[in-house]
Amino acid sequence: xxxxxxxxxxxxxxxxxxxxxxxxxxxxxxxxxxxxxxxxxxxxxxxxxxxxxxxxxxxxxxxxxxxxxxxxxxxxxxxxxxxxxxxxxxxxxxxxxxxxxxxxxxxxxxxxxxxxxxxxxxxxxxxxxxxxxxxxxxxxxxxxxxxxxxxxxxxxxxxxxxxxxxxxxxxxxxxxxxxxxxxxxxxxxxxxxxxxxxxxxxxxxxxxxxxxxxxxxxxxxxxxxxxxxxxxxxxxxxxxxxxxxxxxxxxxxxxxxxxxxxxxxxxxxxxxxxxxxxxxxxxxxxxxxxxxxxxxxxxxxxxxxxxxxxxxxxxxxxxxxxxxxxxxxxxxxxxx
Numbered sequence: 001x002x003x004x005x006x007x008x009x010x011x012x013x014x015x016x017x018x019x020x021x022x023x024x025x026x027x028x029x030x031x032x033x034x035x036x037x038x039x040x041x042x043x044x045x046x047x048x049x050x051x052x053x054x055x056x057x058x059x060x061x062x063x064x065x066x067x068x069x070x071x072x073x074x075x076x077x078x079x080x081x082x083x084x085x086x087x088x089x090x091x092x093x094x095x096x097x098x099x100x101x102x103x104x105x106x107x108x109x110x111x112x113x114x115x116x117x118x119x120x121x122x123x124x125x126x127x128x129x130x131x132x133x134x135x136x137x138x139x140x141x142x143x144x145x146x147x148x149x150x151x152x153x154x155x156x157x158x159x160x161x162x163x164x165x166x167x168x169x170x171x172x173x174x175x176x177x178x179x180x181x182x183x184x185x186x187x188x189x190x191x192x193x194x195x196x197x198x199x200x201x202x203x204x205x206x207x208x209x210x211x212x213x214x215x216x217x218x219x220x221x222x223x224x225x226x227x228x229x230x231x232x233x234x235x236x237x238x239x240x241x242x243x244x245x246x247x248x249x250x251x252x253x254x255x256x257x258x259x260x261x262x263x264x265x266x267x268x269x270x271x272x273x274x275x276x277x278x279x280x281x282x283x284x285x286x287x288x289x290x291x292x293x294x295x296x297x298x299x300x301x302x303x304x305x306x307x308x309x310x311x312x313x314x315x316x317x318x319x320x321x322x323x324x325x326x327x328x329x330x331x332x333x334x335x336x
Contacts, residue, residue: 032282032301033275034308040318046290047076047083048307049333050323054102056083061102063087070328075336080141082106084115086336113137116161116336128162136160136169138185148185161336163200164207164223170197182226193226201243208247210240220250220263231263236278242286242295249312251286251295258286258297260312270315274308277301284308288335298332300325305332 042048047056052071054061056078063085065071075086082103099115102108113129126147129137137149152160152171160169160183167185172178180193199218201208207223211230218240219230233241235252241261242251249269250261256276260269277284277299284299290309297308297317307321323332 030302032299032304032306033277034299034301034306034319034322037274037308037317037319040309040320042320043290043296043307043309043334045078046288046296046334047078048296048321049073049076049085050305050321051327051329054083054085055321057104059104061108063100063102063108072328072330073333076333077336079103084111086115116159128160128167130160136167136183138167148188150183150185150188150190161200161203163203163209164205166207166223168198168200168209182223191226198226199240201240202245202247204245208243210243220247231266233261235259237283237285239285242289245289245292251297253284253286256284258284258308258310258315258317260315270312272297272308272310272315272317274299274310274317296320296334298334300331305329307332307334 042055044056044058047054049055052063052065052073054063054073054076061083063071063073072088073085074088077084079101082101082105084099084101086099098110100108100110111127113131116128125141127139127141129139130152131137134152135149136152138147139145140147152169160167167183169181169183170178171181177195179195180198182191182193197212199210201210201220209221209223209226210218211221211226213219213232215234216236217232217234219232220243221228221230233250233252235241235254236256237253243249248263250263252259252261256278258272258274261267262269281303282301284297286295286297288296290296293313294309294311297310299306299308303325305323305325306319308317309320310317321332323329
């Protein structure tokens with residue numbers, strides 16, 4: 001008994017024993033940095049998902065699994081008081097499978113076609129759909145009528161996402177080079193951006209884009225000037241930094257730490273209080289703004305998962321959700 005008490009005097013050892021008793025792999029026995037943070041309330045205004053369970057506004061909504069296949073959610077986004085989500089099924093042709101709606105006022109139902117949410121853009125109240133004939137359409141959610149449409153081309157369609165009042169379309173096809181274009185639905189104009197990969201940085205108007213520049217670096221450009229030099233940000237993640245609603249702050253990952261940077265000056269505004277996370281099976285990535293001054297980051301550590309909330313003003317972070325990799329659950333999904 002004395003030996004046990006001596007062991008339990010060390011928090012990390014007690015945690016390790018508890019995890020081993022619960023069947024967590026031995027490699028996860030080291031206390032991750034997010035478990036050394038104070039705990040805070042789970043997000044309610046921003047939905048998040050673990051497996052097929054969506055947590056939103058203090059409630060839990062379950063997306064039914066399809067018989068004979070593994071169902072994973074790859075996006076959860078607020079939409080008129082409910083949650084619009086994309087579902088991936090093992091064996092499906094596209095990484096992003098069917099879209100559906102669920103929430104306080106909507107029982108789960110599938111929406112035909114691949115659908116993107118024009119959150120915080122001038123297309124509010126409409127959905128972007130891509131048909132199986134490689135046609136991008138803007139659909140009125142109240143009537144179901146097609147408002148705008150354009151052929152995508154390229155043989156096999158990649159994806160489309162709203163940015164500002166326009167749409168970024170990534171085209172790909174068998175045996176043909178991939179490229180990106182910007183489509184302006186009201187005018188029908190299509191602007192070719194070329195083979196350089198672009199990603200949406202912030203949907204809200206006027207719209208910002210990340211342009212890949214190699215070496216884990218991204219150039220931040222405006223929708224109105226996508227080929228400009230832009231402001232270059234490098235960080236330790238495959239995914240790009242998280243840009244604030246107004247385009248003035250970028251959350252990057254540097255040496256495994258979350259760092260808030262001023263877009264205008266490049267000055268570091270704050271460094272997250274969570275310890276560094278790096279190495280095989282360990283990562284951290286900012287994923288969603290909860291408010292204009294607080295953001296959520298997803299962290300993994302040897303099969304352990306957490307959502308962390310950090311504040312730009314002082315860098316203070318807190319752990320708000322905890323889970324583990326198991327079965328089909330590979331992470332905690334937040335945003336799009």
